Structure formats: structure tokens, C-alpha cells
Amino acid sequence: MSDNHNSAGGVPTTGHVWDDDLADFVNQPPKWWMLGLTASALWVVIYFIMYPAIPLATNGTFFKGIGLPGTGQWTAIKELAEDQKVLDDVRRPFEDKLKTMTPAAILADEELSKYVERSGKVLFSDNCGGCHGQNGVGTEQVGAKFAVREQGLMAPRLNDDDWLYGGKIDDIHATITGGRQGMMTAHKDTLSAQQIDDVSKYVLALSEGRGDSEAAGKKVFMESDCTACHGADAKGIQAMGSANLTDRVWRFDGSIEGIKQTITYGVNSGDANARAAIMPNFTASGKLSAVDMKKLAVYVYKFGGGQKDEAAAPVAAVEAAPAPEAAPAPEAK
Amino acid sequence: MSEPVKEVGSVTGIYSEHEEWSVNLGDKTIHAKRMPGRFRTLKYITESFWLIFFFGAYLRWNGKQALLLDVNNRQFHIFNLTILPQDIWMVSLLLLLLAMTLFAVTSVASRVFCGFFCFQTAWVDLFTWIEEKIEGNPNKRHKLDAAPWNADKILRKVSKHLIWLAIAVFTGISFTIWFEDAFVYWHDLMNFKLSMLEMTTLTAFTLGTYFLAGFMREQACLWLCPYARIQAVMADSQTILPAYDVARGEPRGKLRSGGKVVEQQGDCIDCFQCVQVCPTGVDIRDGQQLGCITCGLCLDACDSVMDKIGKPRGLIRYASLDELEGRPVKKLYQHPRTWVYVVIILLSLGGIIYGLTHLGSMKLSVEPERQPLFVRMSDGSIQNKYTFKVLNKTDKDLYVKVSAEGGVKGQLIVDADKTQLVHHGKAAGFTVFVKAPAENVMGEVTKMQFRVENVENPTMAAEYNSVFRGPKR
Numbered sequence: 001m002s003d004n005h006n007s008a009g010g011v012p013t014t015g016h017v018w019d020d021d022l023a024d025f026v027n028q029p030p031k032w033w034m035l036g037l038t039a040s041a042l043w044v045v046i047y048f049i050m051y052p053a054i055p056l057a058t059n060g061t062f063f064k065g066i067g068l069p070g071t072g073q074w075t076a077i078k079e080l081a082e083d084q085k086v087l088d089d090v091r092r093p094f095e096d097k098l099k100t101m102t103p104a105a106i107l108a109d110e111e112l113s114k115y116v117e118r119s120g121k122v123l124f125s126d127n128c129g130g131c132h133g134q135n136g137v138g139t140e141q142v143g144a145k146f147a148v149r150e151q152g153l154m155a156p157r158l159n160d161d162d163w164l165y166g167g168k169i170d171d172i173h174a175t176i177t178g179g180r181q182g183m184m185t186a187h188k189d190t191l192s193a194q195q196i197d198d199v200s201k202y203v204l205a206l207s208e209g210r211g212d213s214e215a216a217g218k219k220v221f222m223e224s225d226c227t228a229c230h231g232a233d234a235k236g237i238q239a240m241g242s243a244n245l246t247d248r249v250w251r252f253d254g255s256i257e258g259i260k261q262t263i264t265y266g267v268n269s270g271d272a273n274a275r276a277a278i279m280p281n282f283t284a285s286g287k288l289s290a291v292d293m294k295k296l297a298v299y300v301y302k303f304g305g306g307q308k309d310e311a312a313a314p315v316a317a318v319e320a321a322p323a324p325e326a327a328p329a330p331e332a333k
Numbered sequence: 334m335s336e337p338v339k340e341v342g343s344v345t346g347i348y349s350e351h352e353e354w355s356v357n358l359g360d361k362t363i364h365a366k367r368m369p370g371r372f373r374t375l376k377y378i379t380e381s382f383w384l385i386f387f388f389g390a391y392l393r394w395n396g397k398q399a400l401l402l403d404v405n406n407r408q409f410h411i412f413n414l415t416i417l418p419q420d421i422w423m424v425s426l427l428l429l430l431l432a433m434t435l436f437a438v439t440s441v442a443s444r445v446f447c448g449f450f451c452f453q454t455a456w457v458d459l460f461t462w463i464e465e466k467i468e469g470n471p472n473k474r475h476k477l478d479a480a481p482w483n484a485d486k487i488l489r490k491v492s493k494h495l496i497w498l499a500i501a502v503f504t505g506i507s508f509t510i511w512f513e514d515a516f517v518y519w520h521d522l523m524n525f526k527l528s529m530l531e532m533t534t535l536t537a538f539t540l541g542t543y544f545l546a547g548f549m550r551e552q553a554c555l556w557l558c559p560y561a562r563i564q565a566v567m568a569d570s571q572t573i574l575p576a577y578d579v580a581r582g583e584p585r586g587k588l589r590s591g592g593k594v595v596e597q598q599g600d601c602i603d604c605f606q607c608v609q610v611c612p613t614g615v616d617i618r619d620g621q622q623l624g625c626i627t628c629g630l631c632l633d634a635c636d637s638v639m640d641k642i643g644k645p646r647g648l649i650r651y652a653s654l655d656e657l658e659g660r661p662v663k664k665l666y667q668h669p670r671t672w673v674y675v676v677i678i679l680l681s682l683g684g685i686i687y688g689l690t691h692l693g694s695m696k697l698s699v700e701p702e703r704q705p706l707f708v709r710m711s712d713g714s715i716q717n718k719y720t721f722k723v724l725n726k727t728d729k730d731l732y733v734k735v736s737a738e739g740g741v742k743g744q745l746i747v748d749a750d751k752t753q754l755v756h757h758g759k760a761a762g763f764t765v766f767v768k769a770p771a772e773n774v775m776g777e778v779t780k781m782q783f784r785v786e787n788v789e790n791p792t793m794a795a796e797y798n799s800v801f802r803g804p805k806r
Contacts, residue, residue: 110754114762114763117764134704135702135704135705137704137705157708159705159708159716159718160708160709160710160711160716161710161711161716162710162711244711247711247712247713248709248710248711248712248713249709249710249711302764304708304716304718304747304764304766305708305710
């Protein structure tokens with residue numbers, strides 16, 4: 001062994017020497033540190049049992065009665081349920097109100113419609129966004145059968161103010177609860193290629209506000225069965241979901257070729273090349289609860305295209321005079 | 334690894350300096366002597382600054398706590414002012430101001446903060462004052478520490494620690510009440526209704542105070558405090574600090590019997606009074622050092638001794654290195670580093686004053702919808718959607734109205750007459766639609782400015798620059 005006689009408090013070295021003169025003192029770790037180390041080792045055992053790391057404890061019988069908080073009873077799913085309960089407790093007052101209210105009343109209630117605007121996002125993305133696109137921007141249909149130019153939008157855009165079946169809150173609600181399926185017959189057998197060509201040009205001109213410049217097409221439009229559904233003014237009839245042809249919004253492809261295709265093969269007409277446009281019935285499918293559908297109606301209305309129901313009194317009342325002593329809105333995030 | 338070698342050589346050599354290292358490593362308790370004097374009095378006065386810490390939070394203003402750092406609700410209340418998270422840049426300026434003040438003072442007069450204002454110094458001073466009242470002067474305390482445990486020792490020690498703990502608890506309480514209503518806190522405390530966070534804070538500060546001021550003492554200054562280390566960088570040869578006049582004092586020597594100073598000796602009579610009174614146990618005659626918190630207590634001690642032996646005061650005095658080494662002493666304004674600190678102080682002070690006078694009462698931010706950027710409506714017009722966030726900094730609920738400047742010709746804010754409620758101290762979010770004729774939309778981006786104004790007082794308003802988006806032309 002080496003020289004243990006040094007003046008540094010008489011602490012001996014391990015006797016190992018590196019680099020000529022580098023040696024280790026043999027010092028005990030501090031007592032508090034050793035106590036801590038021992039305590040940690042003990043704690044591992046206690047924690048292992050209490051966590052519970054062994055299946056015995058999970059059934060809650062083995063450690064029943066020890067009385068420590070969470071002893072043997074803790075599971076991840078219980079913790080999740082507790083966390084969700086916190087969220088549910090915040091939402092419950094709103095959800096309870098929504099149950100008995102009509103969509104129009106929800107819309108008229110400043111606080112509730114804000115709640116719906118925020119909580120409806122997930123519902124919409126999960127159930128509607130697939131066809132209507134996130135935020136209702138519409139989804140261009142692509143795939144083996146339909147090229148983009150063939151179909152145009154997979155489902156209508158929801159943030160403009162053009163509505164096939166009406167844009168009032170109750171109309172939107174009815175569309176969601178009952179589903180929609182419009183129909184336009186194929187005209188490949190009833191109209192000649194020239195007639196289809198003419199009327200397509202007329203329809204395109206209508207949307208650009210110069211319908212009278214296409215006299216040949218107008219003649220076809222007026223004399224064949226077009227007016228029966230789209231009306232003599234071509235503004236469509238919302239009761240049957242026929243499109244307004246005079247506005248600037250196109251349900252399907254709005255190019256001249258796209259219009260021709262729609263007229264030739266129709267919509268939901270049974271023809272192999274027909275355009276498909278089906279809004280599912282969410283009541284029948286059972287995918288959404290009644291409250292969910294009310295929420296979605298308000299959510300869609302608030303995209304920016306919803307149309308006011310002038311007859312509905314509550315809307316006007318709220319807008320006329322905001323109540324100064326209105327209760328503070330709880331944080332609904 | 335090499336084989337053990339017989340001769341270790343110089344491994345122990347580094348300890349040869351150990352005898353000269355005068356800083357207490359924590360193996361002995363320093364019982365500093367208390368002597369009256371100018372700096373002792375000054376220290377009592379400056380330390381009483383901490384009374385604000387204890388009692389400032391009870392001040393009420395308009396029925397509310399005047400000074401409240403309401404972290405839970407993310408707002409600071411300073412009398413009438415409410416500082417919201419948006420104004421937090423002022424707090425960083427405040428921190429800068431405080432740091433620079435510290436630097437400037439240190440560069441001029443060394444560790445004034447350490448010696449006279451630091452909470453560690455103040456609390457240790459209070460704790461040792463209590464210790465002296467209960468256990469007697471330093472000599473008696475040393476003897477009591479060494480004495481066997483008997484009834485008297487137990488009584489003294491227990492009562493000392495109880496009083497220390499009481500002060501520590503009160504310190505913990507006083508800290509916590511700056512962050513919530515003081516009276517509500519006391520009520521909850523008395524009814525054992527404190528939350529986990531409140532309990533933890535109280536316990537941490539109680540134990541922290543008790544151990545730091547009762548046991549760690551000068552060890553905190555020597556080994557824990559980062560600021561003590563930064564100081565060394567900030568003092569230079571122009572900085573005045575408590576210093577021993579080597580030229581006058583050396584060679585030091587004890588008095589001859591009869592109280593006469595030996596001929597050819599310096600003025601220092603090696604009485605060790607300066608070491609006896611030092612709260613960190615350093616010998617100032619070794620020069621400026623890490624352990625010196627420049628509290629000036631050794632000046633008092635030395636002056637009283639000089640008076641007794643009939644020598645002029647100031648053997649230990651506030652002096653710069655230049656002065657002691659006989660170099661010309663520069664004026665304060667010839668100290669460029671101090672000027673730099675002063676300029677930064679003035680800038681941050683200016684920023685804070687600007688901020689406090691321009692707090693505003695409303696703040697607006699507008700986020701244009703990203704998906705879709707715009708919507709073509711059935712009449713061909715273009716509609717944009719915006720999410721508004723209005724922050725109401727006043728203490729009343731407001732109704733605001735939206736208007737816009739610039740943007741597209743003929744644009745229309747949908748439901749422009751509609752008012753929106755914004756609760757006080759809260760941010761309200763709502764959606765605004767703007768519609769414009771397509772033929773007037775000249776490009777993808779048109780600049781515009783939104784404005785929200787208080788319906789009852791249109792001068793109270795906030796603006797935000799945004800854009801109107803349209804299709805490519």
C-alpha cells in the first residue's frame with residue numbers, strides 16, 4: 001500500500017494512483033446521503049406494491065382497508081374518468097340547457113351559441129368534415145371514378161350563403177336530422193346534343209348575369225322540363241332542393257363541360273355517369289344524438305352563411321338591447 | 334489505471350495553504366460580537382426596509398388589497414393600476430432596472446445590498462439578535478454550545494428555536510399574502526382550509542427561513558449565493574469598500590503592558606475586534622475577499638479601539654484601492670462603467686414610465702380565418718371571416734362596436750351595429766364577417782384596420798391592422 005500519512009485530516013487513500021500523483025481519499029459519503037439512499041431503496045418496494053405493479057392489488061381486495069389514499073385502487077382508466085368528469089362538470093350546465101332548447105333559441109342565446117361554436121368543432125370534424133371539408137370549405141372529389149373536373153365538390157360548401165334547402169337555422173337542422181337526397185333526371189335521351197350545348201351556355205351565362213345573351217339556350221330552358229324544378233326565373237325551389245342557377249355558387253363543376261355533364265347524366269338519376277349527392281339521415285343512422293344535431297345546426301349556421309329568420313322573435317330581442325346586468329359567462333373552453 | 338505507487342508525492346501539497354484560508358467552511362459556528370456604532374445604526378435602519386415585506390400586503394385601496402400579485406388570475410394590482418399579462422414586458426424592464434441599480438451601486442460603493450439590505454443579512458441579524466437576548470454574548474454562547482445538556486441549556490435552546498420558528502412561519506405567511514388577499518388567507522389559515530399550494534409555499538418558506546437564517550447564515554453568502562460571486566467582477570480599483578489601511582496599520586503588534594503602543598509599530602494593535610464583530614468571520618486586514626459583505630461593522634469596531642488608544646479613526650475605512658495604494662483618486666463622474674449602468678437605468682425607467690402611462694384600457698387582436706381565406710357568396714361578393722379578441726383592461730364591463738378603415742371599396746361589416754359584451758379584466762372572443770363586391774377586390778391582399786370602441790365612450794378604443802383577402806386577379 002501507499003503512503004497514507006498525509007496532513008489532510010489523516011484520511012487514508014485507496015492506494016490507487018494515476019498520473020503519478022492522483023489518488024482517491026477513502027471518505028464515507030455523508031450520513032444524510034446514505035440515509036436518503038436507503039430510504040429510496042425501501043420506497044421502491046412500497047411503491048411497487050402500492051402502484052400497483054403486481055396484479056394482486058388491481059382487484060382492490062388485497063389492499064383493501066389500508067386506508068392510504070389511492071392504495072391499490074388506482075388505475076389509469078379511473079384517473080381518466082376523473083379527469084373527464086372535471087370536463088363534464090364544466091359542460092353539464094350548458095349541455096342540460098341544450099337538451100330542451102330549439103336550435104333557434106340556442107342561436108339567439110349569446111352564451112350558448114358561443115359554447116356551441118367552440119364545442120361543435122370536434123363534432124363537425126368527425127361527422128361532417130369528411131364530405132363538407134374542415135370549416136365547411138367543401139372537398140374536391142378525387143378518385144378513380146371521378147376526376148376533379150367531373151364532380152366538382154363532393155358536398156356543398158357550408159360557409160357561403162347559397163343553400164339548396166334553405167339557410168335558416170331550422171332548415172339546416174332539418175337537413176341534418178332528416179338527410180337530403182336531391183334528384184335531377186338525365187337528359188341524354190330527352191335533349192339533343194345541340195340543345196344540351198345551348199342550355200349549358202345559357203345556364204353559365206345566367207350565373208354571370210347575362211342570361212338574355214343566350215337566346216337559343218333560353219328557349220330550350222323554357223320549353224323543356226327545366227322550369228318544372230328550377231322555376232321560370234331559374235332561381236330554384238328550396239322545397240325540392242333544386243339549385244338556384246342565377247347565383248355565382250356552383251354545387252357541382254361550374255365549367256361549361258361540367259354543366260354539360262350535369263345536364264346530360266343528371267344527379268342521383270340512376271345513370272352510371274350521374275353525379276352523386278346524398279346527405280345521410282343522421283337520425284336514422286343513430287350516429288348523432290339530438291343535442292349533437294342541434295349543436296351542428298348552430299355551428300354550421302355560424303360559418304357565415306346562415307340566414308336570419310325574420311319571424312323569430314328572440315333573435316331580434318337580443319340584438320335590440322344587450323342587458324347590462326347579464327351574468328358573467330363561465331369559462332367554456 | 335496504474336499500479337499503486339509507494340510515493341504519492343505532492344498530493345497533499347495543495348493543503349499547505351489551508352492554514353491561511355480564513356473563510357469558515359461551516360465547521361464552526363460564528364458568534365459575532367455586537368458593537369454600537371455608525372454602521373450598526375445604519376444597518377438597523379436599512380434592515381427595517383423589510384417591514385414593508387411583513388406589513389405592506391395589508392394595505393387596502395378602494396376596498397381591495399393595494400398591492401396584490403394575483404398570479405392565479407394572471408394580474409398584478411398596484412393601487413389603481415392593473416397589470417395584465419400583455420404588459421409583462423414592463424416587469425422585465427423592472428427586473429433590468431433593479432439589476433442595473435444593483436450593479437451601479439456595487440461599482441460605486443461595493444456590496445451595499447449584501448451588507449445592508451439583503452434578506453439573508455437582515456434575517457440572520459434578527460435571528461442572532463434573538464440568540465444574544467436568550468443565550469448571552471458570544472463568549473457565553475460558545476460556552477453554552479460546549480456545555481453538557483442541562484435544564485438551563487434546554488430551556489434556552491428550545492425557547493430560541495421556538496421564536497426562530499415563529500418568525501419563520503410569519504415570514505412564510507407574509508410572503509404568501511402578496512399573492513392573494515391577505516385577510517382571506519389568514520381566515521383560511523385559522524380554519525385549516527389552506528390549499529395544497531398554499532400549504533407547500535408556507536412550509537417551504539418557513540423551513541427555508543429557519544434553516545438559512547438559523548443554521549446556514551454566512552455559509553449561504555459564501556457557497557449558495559450567486560450574486561456574491563458576481564460582485565467581484567463589478568468592483569474595481571475605483572470602488573470604495575471597507576478596507577484596512579495597510580500602510581498605516583503595519584507592522585501590527587500588541588500593546589505593551591500599560592497600554593502604550595510600541596515604537597516603530599503600525600497603528601494596528603492586533604486586537605482582533607474587527608474579526609470578532611464580523612458576521613461572516615473574515616479578517617478584513619487580509620484585504621477585500623469573497624467573504625466580506627461590506628457591512629461596515631468592522632469599521633465601528635476599529636474606530637472604537639482607535640478612540641481608546643488615542644489614534645485617529647479610519648484605520649479601517651471606506652476607501653478605494655487607488656487611494657490605499659497612493660494612486661490619484663478619480664472623481665465619481667470619471668467612472669465610465671457607472672455611467673453605462675446609469676444610462677441603462679434611465680432607459681428602463683423611461684420604458685416603465687411610458688408603459689404605465691400608456692397602459693390603455695382596451696386591446697384588440699384580429700385573426701383572419703385561414704381556412705378558407707375567403708368565401709364567394711351567391712351574389713358573387715367576397716366574404717372574409719375574422720376572429721376578434723378584445724381585452725378589457727378596465728374594472729367595468731364594456732360593450733364594444735366594430736368598425737373598419739381602409740380595405741375594399743364598398744365593403745360591409747355584417748351586423749356592424751351589433752354590440753359585444755367584454756367583461757372587465759377578461760378577453761372576449763367573437764366572430765366578424767366582412768363582405769365586399771368582387772369587382773372592387775383588387776388583389777389577393779388588401780390592407781385594412783379594424784377598430785373597436787366603447788359604445789358609451791367612443792374615445793376608448795383599440796385598433797388592429799389586418800387584411801381583406803380575395804381571389805387572384
